[in-house]
Amino acid sequence: MQRPWGLSGPEFLQLYWIGLALAVLVAIVVRVRVRAGHSASPERFLDMDELAYLAGGPRRVVETAIARLLTSGELRTSRRGAVQATSTGLPLNAVDRAVITDSQRYTNRTVDLMIPAVAKDDVVTAIGRRLEEMGLVVRPEVAKSAARKGSIALWVLFAIGVVRWFNGRAIGAPVGYLSLLLVLTGVLALLLMRRSKHVRTSKGNKVLDAARTTSSRAAMPDEALYAGAAGLVLFGGLAVYPDLAVRSSLLASSSGSSSGYAGGDGGSSYSSCSSSSSSCSSGSSCGSSCGGGCGGGCGG
Structure with missing residues (x-):
């Protein structure tokens, strides 16, 4: 069976690391933007x-x-x-x-x-x-949507990695490092999907x-x-x-x-x-x- 995308193992892992870093960055940016907040009421002291x-x-x-x-x-x-x-x-x-x-x-x-x-x-x-x-504070539905959208790139990357993992197993290629990356990606995706119940x-x-x-x-x-x-x-x-x-x-x-x-x-x-x-x-x-x-x- 041919390797997908014509990439060797080290080349794929290198690209995967880059994709992982970018996906985490996207998730962080989404969270930061949702916390920016926009006021629809005049300033006043809180009781x-x-x-x-x-x-x-x-x-x-x-x-x-x-x-x-x-x-x-x-x-x-x-x-x-x-x-x-x-x-x-x-x-x-x-x-x-x-x-x-x-x-x-x-x-x-x-x-x-x-x-x-x-x-x-x-x-x-x-x-x-x-x-x-x-x-x-952030509306709960907005915070939930941001957490979900921010993790999409990670799940896409995870799916690509799973395809490569099965392909590697089929051709007898080593998949140890890729397995660790998949675990890391899954953990990061789950963590970034989590949100505080109430977000300032x-x-x-x-x-x-x-x-x-x-x-x-x-x-x-x-x-x-x-x-x-x-x-x-x-x-x-x-x-x-x-x-x-x-x-x-x-x-x-x-x-x-x-x-x-x-x-x-x-x-x-x-x-x-x-x-x-x-x-x-x-x-x-x-x-x-x-x-x-x-x-x-x-x-x-």
Whole structure:
């Protein structure tokens, strides 16, 4: 049987490497372009729930609301991670009301059940749509299409390699290196087809970075948006809730609930404040750097 395209083994492998590099480059370019984003709404400041969505998606919105309600006394926790509404009568925003409604609907509602349920509520998904219109996050269908289109070249190259592999086997030619290349191509194609469930645009990353910078000096009165436990959870999830007892109770039933957004957002900037509740009570290590977050979280 003749070799297809009249290429020797080394020549084909050389061209295959070039094709693989180009295919990966195409996939990267497609992803970068979809993250560029285009705004259809005027610039404005984001509220806490919008920033939470930008930082960690709909789950982070619910986590931030839970932290806000625990601080205000609208929610209380049990040792097994259940949360219960206390109905103090304080004014609540739409997301807070959704959390309270969910906690009242079930007995001994744990946060690992509450978070995904409320994350699908219309008040939370509406936040995502607003951020999409502002060009801060990528529409899920657009992100999915970009991931699929970006991997097409790799799958075409993989198909060509498979044809060559069968031809090589038929004529008794060595196919060891080609087999390794096919495995590499398949792995790369699968990885590049994967996408984050929620993807920020480059503009969204800039807005979030600016918010993080502001949060580092959030003790100022005009920057109270980031103060308290909710301000910490907004950026780092429930894993950085400042009160150790409450955090342990919440995380006992919600492992993985602080999943990242668009590649993940850690809470390392705030770890010094969340290491123990005792550091909050002393007031020495968390006062200004956390914007008062420990005061609100540890007092209750």
